[in-house]
Amino acid sequence: MSEHACVDFKPVDAILSRYPREEPSLIQVLQDVQRAYNYLPCDVLTRVAGELGVPLAKVFSVATFYKAFALTPQGRTIIKVCTGTACHIRGAPQLIEEVQRRLGIGPGGTTEDMAFTLQTVNCVGACAMAPVVIVGEKYVGAAKATTLATHLVQGGGE
Amino acid sequence: MRIESLEQFGAAVEAARQAHLAKGREIWVCCGTGCLANGSKAVAEAFDARIASEGLQASLGLYHKATGCHGFCERGPLVVIQPEGLLYAKVKVGDVPEILDKTVARGEVIPRLLYKDPTTKQAIAKYDDIPFYRHQTRVAMRNIGRVDPGDLDDALAHGAYAGLAKALSTMTPDQVIAEIEASGLRGRGGAGFATSRKWKACRKARGDRKFVLCNGDEGDPGAFKDRSIMEGDPHSVVEGMIIGAYAIGAHEGYLYVRDEYPLAVVNVGKALVAARERGLLGANILGSGFDFDLKVSRGGGAFVCGESSALMRSIEGRTGEPRAKYVHASDKGLFDLPTNLNNVETWADVGAIIAGGGAWFAGWGTQKSKGTKAFSLVGKVKNTGLIELPMGTTLRHIIYDIGGGILKDRPFKAVQTGGPSGGCLPADKLDLPVDYEILADNGSMMGSGGMIVMDDRTCMVDVAKYFLKFLSEESCGKCVPCREGLKQMLLIFDDLCTGKGKGGDIERIERLCKGMQLGSLCELGKSAANPVMSTLRYFRAEYEAHIDHKACPAGMCRDLTSYEIVEEPCTGCHQCVKVCPTEAIAGKAKQKHVIDPAKCISCGACFDVCPEDCIRFTARNGRKEAAHAHADH
Numbered sequence: 001m002s003e004h005a006c007v008d009f010k011p012v013d014a015i016l017s018r019y020p021r022e023e024p025s026l027i028q029v030l031q032d033v034q035r036a037y038n039y040l041p042c043d044v045l046t047r048v049a050g051e052l053g054v055p056l057a058k059v060f061s062v063a064t065f066y067k068a069f070a071l072t073p074q075g076r077t078i079i080k081v082c083t084g085t086a087c088h089i090r091g092a093p094q095l096i097e098e099v100q101r102r103l104g105i106g107p108g109g110t111t112e113d114m115a116f117t118l119q120t121v122n123c124v125g126a127c128a129m130a131p132v133v134i135v136g137e138k139y140v141g142a143a144k145a146t147t148l149a150t151h152l153v154q155g156g157g158e
Numbered sequence: 159m160r161i162e163s164l165e166q167f168g169a170a171v172e173a174a175r176q177a178h179l180a181k182g183r184e185i186w187v188c189c190g191t192g193c194l195a196n197g198s199k200a201v202a203e204a205f206d207a208r209i210a211s212e213g214l215q216a217s218l219g220l221y222h223k224a225t226g227c228h229g230f231c232e233r234g235p236l237v238v239i240q241p242e243g244l245l246y247a248k249v250k251v252g253d254v255p256e257i258l259d260k261t262v263a264r265g266e267v268i269p270r271l272l273y274k275d276p277t278t279k280q281a282i283a284k285y286d287d288i289p290f291y292r293h294q295t296r297v298a299m300r301n302i303g304r305v306d307p308g309d310l311d312d313a314l315a316h317g318a319y320a321g322l323a324k325a326l327s328t329m330t331p332d333q334v335i336a337e338i339e340a341s342g343l344r345g346r347g348g349a350g351f352a353t354s355r356k357w358k359a360c361r362k363a364r365g366d367r368k369f370v371l372c373n374g375d376e377g378d379p380g381a382f383k384d385r386s387i388m389e390g391d392p393h394s395v396v397e398g399m400i401i402g403a404y405a406i407g408a409h410e411g412y413l414y415v416r417d418e419y420p421l422a423v424v425n426v427g428k429a430l431v432a433a434r435e436r437g438l439l440g441a442n443i444l445g446s447g448f449d450f451d452l453k454v455s456r457g458g459g460a461f462v463c464g465e466s467s468a469l470m471r472s473i474e475g476r477t478g479e480p481r482a483k484y485v486h487a488s489d490k491g492l493f494d495l496p497t498n499l500n501n502v503e504t505w506a507d508v509g510a511i512i513a514g515g516g517a518w519f520a521g522w523g524t525q526k527s528k529g530t531k532a533f534s535l536v537g538k539v540k541n542t543g544l545i546e547l548p549m550g551t552t553l554r555h556i557i558y559d560i561g562g563g564i565l566k567d568r569p570f571k572a573v574q575t576g577g578p579s580g581g582c583l584p585a586d587k588l589d590l591p592v593d594y595e596i597l598a599d600n601g602s603m604m605g606s607g608g609m610i611v612m613d614d615r616t617c618m619v620d621v622a623k624y625f626l627k628f629l630s631e632e633s634c635g636k637c638v639p640c641r642e643g644l645k646q647m648l649l650i651f652d653d654l655c656t657g658k659g660k661g662g663d664i665e666r667i668e669r670l671c672k673g674m675q676l677g678s679l680c681e682l683g684k685s686a687a688n689p690v691m692s693t694l695r696y697f698r699a700e701y702e703a704h705i706d707h708k709a710c711p712a713g714m715c716r717d718l719t720s721y722e723i724v725e726e727p728c729t730g731c732h733q734c735v736k737v738c739p740t741e742a743i744a745g746k747a748k749q750k751h752v753i754d755p756a757k758c759i760s761c762g763a764c765f766d767v768c769p770e771d772c773i774r775f776t777a778r779n780g781r782k783e784a785a786h787a788h789a790d791h
Binding site for chain 2: 022023024025026027028030031054058061062065066067068069083084085086087088089090091094097098101121122123124125126127128129130132138139140141144145146
């Protein structure tokens with residue numbers, strides 16, 4: 001595989017050492033892998049499958065079932081627009097459009113410079129502050145389309 | 159220090175209580191997800207820094223703690239000053255010195271920081287006097303906002319684990335179950351199954367190895383009670399689970415926490431470590447000979463995992479696909495072993511019920527729905543947040559007395575309860591008392607307590623479409639009626655909202671609903687038709703307007719709506735210009751503004767901010783009367 005040369009296995013090996021080598025560890029391991037690599041590299045999944053003794057097909061079925069996992073590299077800053085009911089009726093669709101207009105990416109998309117990925121989330125449980133956008137780790141409550149740009153600029157700085 | 163016996167437990171509680179009483183004054187800073195988003199971490203740090211640098215702990219006996227969610231998230235960061243019980247809202251770092259100098263040192267109230275009632279416009283100083291809190295009765299949320307979730311001693315001082323000590327020292331497992339039965343407690347995750355019956359079935363199941371699980375996969379959009387409980391008082395959940403495990407005869411358990419709740423994952427994890435260190439979890443709990451331990455399992459972000467059998471598959475490390483219900487979890491659940499699963503709020507009630515007695519809890523509520531229930535009151539209502547009330551409270555009391563009425567005093571249209579399995583109730587149902595049966599009889603559901611209030615600017619066809627889209631993304635795809643039914647319905651709704659609706663669509667929708675109700679494998683599919691059925695039942699005229707007149711009475715379906723500014727009374731205040739995302743509005747200051755229809759995307763942002771009410775929407779095809787006729791009612 002083309003990415004073979006550049007995948008660093010140290011983080012995944014460290015993650016695997018923290019869990020029992022059994023199927024119930026799979027989701028927890030993948031969550032840590034997602035956090036460490038920002039996505040689930042194919043070769044890393046092969047390593048996880050081998051070490052946990054789970055068929056690779058099963059690893060992929062789990063990796064594609066849950067929303068927390070991505071099989072492609074994600075942007076450095078992830079913009080999550082909450083689309084819970086309270087956010088929806090208080091204007092979440094306008095916020096998604098605004099991000100689309102500003103960054104030219106739809107839900108699930110990543111900008112070419114890998115700065116941002118846009119995701120929609122089915123309720124982050126911060127409904128009292130609807131509509132909510134999470135830029136990186138920062139929660140923006142009562143978000144407005146016209147002021148979203150400033151948060152995007154701040155969120156983009158690393 | 160590890161608590162080895164009941165005597166030592168009593169001593170530890172007494173010591174914690176004395177330490178708590180010795181603190182002359184306390185400042186509570188809310189550090190729930192809502193307040194953190196509004197900047198409460200910096201406020202908490204500023205208090206810490208000033209208290210330390212000026213030695214206020216010694217001079218004023220002043221202590222500071224970070225608490226869980228007070229529920230009134232919209233007004234955050236919230237700061238409570240004890241013992242006066244003063245509540246300051248929207249506190250900024252810059253306000254910290256003034257609060258310490260004036261309020262703490264000299265007892266002066268700072269009017270600027272007080273909560274102002276949106277109805278009476280009056281400032282209210284005391285936490286307990288604010289209508290949002292005054293009308294509440296808290297059992298599951300008894301300690302949220304009052305204790306530091308990271309401090310077990312603080313929890314002990316506020317009564318945590320008292321129910322556990324009572325159960326382990328004076329009650330047999332059967333007596334514990336009898337007490338829960340007397341309380342009338344039913345599942346707080348939504349289905350409302352009697353908790354004691356679940357426990358009995360699992361207790362009777364054969365096998366030495368059994369599990370108790372906590373469902374913290376709060377997926378209903380618009381509900382966040384479980385998040386607040388896990389974040390703000392995780393020990394109440396842990397205590398309930400130990401009591402349940404004792405009653406059932408289980409020695410292992412899992413707390414399944416939604417991946418979208420990072421703070422809950424952290425706080426629950428810390429609570430387990432603290433409880434284990436003190437001997438409240440692990441071998442020989444409080445010297446009783448009973449062993450029990452808990453693990454946290456993080457979800458992967460799948461709504462269907464809130465379904466019990468899917469949740470168990472997920473803990474096993476597999477994809478969260480439900481299985482048919484003829485196999486009971488009490489016989490074959492997690493790892494095919496007897497398992498009992500309850501919701502976060504249910505577990506949080508258990509400790510209080512054992513400590514206070516079943517009859518005490520059953521003193522609230524209606525004939526079949528006992529006790530209190532947590533709700534998240536959100537949407538187009540003035541006071542949004544988390545509340546807990548006796549069962550049987552009317553929707554009107556919740557929305558108008560606690561919620562303060564509809565935002566901007568617009569007309570109430572509907573309240574959505576029960577999440578994607580629930581429905582929308584119209585204005586003539588406002589006087590219904592809320593309990594499991596009454597909501598179900600009226601086409602909705604208790605669900606996990608989300609109450610989303612909608613005004614005349616909410617399109618009910620769009621709301622139904624929203625839930626269909628949500629469910630079609632979350633359907634696990636295992637059974638055909640749910641997977642394909644949702645997909646086909648969504649196609650019809652796309653047509654309705656874009657002016658392509660045609661005669662017979664409503665009947666097609668109804669047939670699909672029936673098919674899904676009859677043929678789906680799990681409750682997600684069986685109940686998926688509810689939002690559609692309830693909006694059709696109460697708001698059929700809105701569907702007909704979309705089909706017959708190609709008009710959206712609420713002005714929310716963009717393809718059907720266009721906006722314009724009327725001559726009078728536009729004052730040229732410029733507010734609409736500021737919020738327009740496409741720069742479609744132009745006009746000189748103090749002169750009438752104009753919307754450029756070529757640039758306008760009909761988002762309605764201008765309509766929502768106009769102070770003069772001079773922006774009108776009409777059906778895009780020019781049939782003004784159709785849109786107006788419906789918008790006016």
